[in-house]
Amino acid sequence: MNKKNSVITLITVLLFQSFSMAKEIYVSTHGDDKNKGTKASPYLSFEKALKDVKKYAGKEAVTVWFETGVYYLSQTIQLSSAYSGTAKHPVVFSALPNAKVSIKGSKKIEGLKWSAYKNGIYQTQLPQGLSVDQLFINNKRQIRARFPNYDYDNPLRDGKGYAHVKGGSNLRLDTWLGYDANAFSNKEWANPETGIVHAFQSHNWGNMQYRVKSIDRKAQKIHLGEGxxxxxxxxxxxxxxxxxxxxxxxxxxxxxxxxxxWFFNNNTNTLYYYPFKGEDLASARIEIPILKDLIQIKGNKDAPVKNIHIKGFTFTQSRYTFMNKYEPVARGDWAIHRGGAIYLEGTENCIITDCNFEYLGGNAVFMSAYNRDNKVVRSRFVHTGESAICFVGSPSAVRNYLTWDDVDLDGKNWIEMSENMDLKPGPKTPDYPKNCVAENNIIHDIGTIGKQTAGVFIAMSHKITAAHNTIYNCPRAGICINDGTWGGHIIEHNDIWETVRETGEHGPFNSWGRERQWKTRPGKIGNFDTKLTRLDAIDNTIIRNNRIANYRKSISAGNWTIDLDDGSSYFEIYNNLSLGSSIKLRDGMARKVFNNITVSAVPSGWHAWPKDSEDEIYKNIFVIAGTVPGKKAPTRNFIRTVKLPDDQEWSKNYNHNSYWNVNYPVNFDLAETFDITLWKAQGYDVDSYIGNPHFVDPLNGNYQVKEDSPVLKQGFKNFPMDKFGHEMTRILPFGADFEASKTVTLKGDVEAGHKAEIFYTTDGSEPTLKSIPYTAPFTVTKTTTVKAITFTDEGLASGFTAEATFTKVDQVTYPSWLSTLLAGKFEGEIEQERGALQKDVYGATMINIGEDPDLIDANGGYNYGCYIKLIKKRGRMWTNAGLSKGWVIQKVNGVDVPGVRELYKIVNTSKGKTLNVTAVKNYESKVFHVQVK
Structure with missing residues (x-):
């Protein structure tokens, strides 16, 4: 029995045991806490049922059944070790079969008296003591009054709902931002201090929130307070x-x-709301979130909470957390709030299954510190304020725990902090998640508030499995591993697309590994101590059998499908299908990349490997097709190398790969300055294949190669193309544009049983047992929304309703890489690739770094200025000042220099003068005194 089936079997057996032989307690919205808690005499509240649970927990199996209804929590449900079950007798909280049960962290406000205020706005008085950060009307979260107004058509960063700053302090913690008076609000703000600024970081790695301190209309500045x-x-x-x-x-x-x-005046307790046309406030359901965490399951490593199962609920309407405490998470780039709709700490063998998490203010499920063998399975996450599923250990478990805030905010020195550091391998304490699973989940449209978020986030954890998850529509990562402590993770069979939608220099899968081997900021000589890499990454991390797609450019640099960033070491990457982008390896040890397929206009990014990295690249299929979005010239090369060792071979096993450049079948480059002959002369791909790999059916997603494909002789092995993503009810394809007709296939929930049936609709209605039974693929000929769900032989709905829209268009438009691949050639005029502007400036070859995404990524996010590529002998004025290759010149005499042309103009008019040149490298800024000859 494989691991996946054993997990499913365990859950099924445990739930069957608990349901068939449990002490049963019933809760109903029509019940009464004075009742007996039986099916005929149910309790009213979750809290009352807990008192009964405590009597039986650990002694016999206990199941608390919830009937259909909405259950408002007045306080967070706290489950301590006193509520623990056992493996044989778990404690189960479950919705009754087919029951629709909502657990809300909000308060329903009734009896409101609305009156007209002015300009279409209505007002009412709320009960005393309410703190209002969200307003739900008829289950829809409304928009807090803002500038610019919310863009319902495109709520993302590039929509009309955002303005752009005109300068700012650009240094955490920020003190001000500048605005363009011509584009700013013309309304006078009587109380600007009520305002909260939501702003993206200048490098687009995420966003931040600040309270408004004041506004200076004359200086065109917003001064910032806490945040x-x-x-x-x-x-x-x-x-x-x-x-x-x-x-x-x-x-x-x-x-x-x-x-x-809407707007809430905290001083007068007045709620103001501008209703939509025809909206009846007198009959509307008004709800205001009052709780941050809905359920907390908390014990500790000595007395853990065990064998708690939560099944079949919808968790919704929790408070925002973005102004609560956050903490920097090791030396990954992220900070996080330790909280979630379900928060687990000090737990073992707890299971969350078949739950729906939506419209939450913060994270959905958060496992903090000590957690063992927990599972989040068959659940759905949508419209969460922050991340969906988080596994985050305690800093106390990490030997030599360091953060960026130590340096950037507290002025400490990592090298000094690492003196006499503990050199024992592995964790220091057991306060971290281990052997936990996120499997068979649907995660989409998350990160509505926090943009530095992920579908699955892993930090300071060991042996976490993320498998068969479908993740899409995310502002940043689909899956992110924040650090190299302690590896052993398995990332497999996931289907990830449309991520990194509002940020940049990142990937749908992203990782860092800045642990004890990482001495100081990247790029410095001797920064990376290869001998220490195994102290923290004690087990290899495996990324396999995933489909990761990128159908459009990111807002800034990067957006690799698999992005192994600074220090990421000991990864095995195989059997992955990368579409629309490629793989990046940077600054790490012993990455094995083999038997993968990449089809993209984006070359692979090999950046800043240490000498003797032990990296291996073999038996992969690399296809280049089309143009990078935003450019006209088709891509010529397969690899973009940046800062690799130039005095030795950078991989001892770089061979038996297969290459096909659809744009340039003959006259292509392997790397920027290496044609295939020179490439092989350097010792790479000596035995590799050049030519068409002969995919079976790329239009319909099958990138397996045909039986007679020459790449099979290179050792490449086909892997399944139908095992990506969740295994509940699926619609294939997942929506599409079509011209004449489209064939639609439905797949049933694999856990519903062999006698299960799929029912579907084509009119947008919810499918029932009276809907159309699915017997074979069907064809749509007009714009159609298909909904489908699987029913067991007992008539019970299994999993979630799948929904996909098929849109009829005059002509289907494919991404450039796909249209080129399907045509077998680049269709269009092949233009000369201009690339970033490169110019000789008094003996130094310089590049506009802002026009080169790979250079931005490889140099830590610097997105303007002049990158020094090379200094020739006649460029002594630069070397005499101390400048060298790799510095990025950004200012001269205190004035910004955006690019090469501007720098050349300044230098050319400054003969005989000394210029104060500000340059950056490896996250450090320095002033050089350049004497212009």
Whole structure:
């Protein structure tokens, strides 16, 4: 029996045992806490049922059944070790079969008296003591009054709902941002201090929130108060033009000017709301979140909470957390709030299954510190304020725990902090998640507030499995491993697309590994001590059998499908299908990349490997096709190398790969300055194949190669193309544009049993047992929304309703890489690739770094200035000043220099003068005194 089936069997057996032989307690919205808690005489509240659970927990199996209804929690449900079950007798909290049960962290407000205020706005008095950060009307979260107004058509960073700053302090913690008076609100803010700024960091690695301190209309500045702790790194709000931070300001009364907006005056206890046309406030359901965490399961390593099962609920309407305490997470780039709708700490063998998490203010499921053998399975996560599933250990478990905030905010020195550091391998304490699983989940449209978030986030953990998850529509990562402590993770059979939608320099899968081997900021000589890499990454991490797609450019640099960033070491990457982008390896040890397929216009990114990295690249299929979005010239090369060792071979096993450049079948380059002959002369791909790999059916997603494909002789082995993502009810394809007709296939929930049936609709309605039974693939000929769900032979709905829209269009438009692949050639005029501007400036070859995404990524996010590629002998004025290859010149005499042309102009008019040149490298800034000859 494989691991996946054993997990499913364990859950099924345990739930069957608990349901068939349990002490049963019933809860109903029609019950009464004075009742007996039986099916005929149910309790009313979750809290009352807990008192009974405590009597039987650990002694016999206990099941608390919830009937259909909405259950409002007045306080967070606390489950301590006193509620623990055993493996044989678990404690189960479950919705009754087919029951629709919502657990809400909000308060329903009744008896409100609304009256007209002015300009279409209505007002009412709320009960005393309410703190209002969200307003739900008829289960829809409304928009707090803001500038600019919310863009319902495109709520993302590139929509009309964001403005752009005009300068800023650009240093966490920020003190101000500048705004463009011509584009700013013309309304006078009587109380600007109620406002909250939501702003992206200048490098687009995430966003931050600040309270407004004041506004200076004359100086065109918003002064900032508390905030900025929601992410790490020293870059803050700032920049100019297209590189400036996007932002909006909410909770300003005067900005309440369109339907759907609201404002709460805390001083007068008055709620203001601008209703939509025809909206009846007298009969509307009004709800205000009051709880941050809905359920906390908390014990400790000595007395853990064990064998708690939570099944079949919808968890919704929790409070925002973005102004609560955040903490920097090791030396990954992220900070995080330790909280979630379900929060687990000090637990073992707890299972969350078949639950729906939506419209939450923060994280959905958070496992903090000590957790063992827990599982989150068959659940759905949508519209969460932050991340979906988080596994985050305690800093106390990490030997020599360091963060970016130590340096950037506290002025400490990592090298000094690492003197006489503990050199024992592995964790220091057991306070971290281990052997936990996130499997068979649907995660989409998360990160509505926090943009530095993930579908699955792993930090300071060991042997975490993320398998068969479908993850899409995320502002940043689908799956992120924050650090190299302690490896052993398995990332497999996931289906990830449309991520990194609002940020950049990241990947759908992203990792860092800045542990004890990482001495100081990247790029410094002797920074990376290869002998220490196994102290923390004690087990290899495996990434296999995933489909990761990127159908569009990111907002800034990067967006690799698999992005192994600074220090990521000891990874095995195989049997992955990368579409629309490629793999990046940077600054790590012993990565084995084999038997993968990449089809993209984006070359692979091999950046800054240490000498003797032990990296291996073999038996892969690399296909280049089309153009990178935003460019006209088709891609010529397969690899973009940046800062690799130039005095030795950088891989001892780089061979038996297969290459096909559809754009240039003959006249292509392997790397920027290496054709295939020179490439082989360097010792790479001596036995590799050049030519068409002959995919079976790429239009319909089958990238296996045909039986007579020459790549099979290279040792490549086909892997399944139908095992990606969740295994509940699926619609294939997952929506599509079509011209004449489209064939639709439905797949049933694998756990519903062999006698299960799928029922579907084509009119957008919810499928029932009276809907159309699925017997074979069917064809749609007009724009159609298909919904489907699997029913067991007992008539019980299994999993969640699948939904996909098929849109009829005059002509289907494919991404450039796919249209080129399908045509077998680049269709269009092949233009000369201009690339980033490169120019000789008095003996130094310099590049506009802002026009080169790979250079931005490889140099830590610097997105403007002049990158020094090479200094020739006649460029002594630069070397005499101390400048060398790799520095990025950003200022001269205190004035920003955006690019090479501007720098050349300044130098050319400064003969005989000394220029104070500010340059950056490896996250450090330095002033050089350049004597212009």
């Amino acid at each position: 900025g702790f929601q992410m790490q790194r020293d870059y803050g709000i700032g920049g100019t033009g297209k590189h400036s931070s996007a932002y909006f300001v909410e909770n300003i009364f005067e900005e309440l000017d369109v339907a759907g907006e």
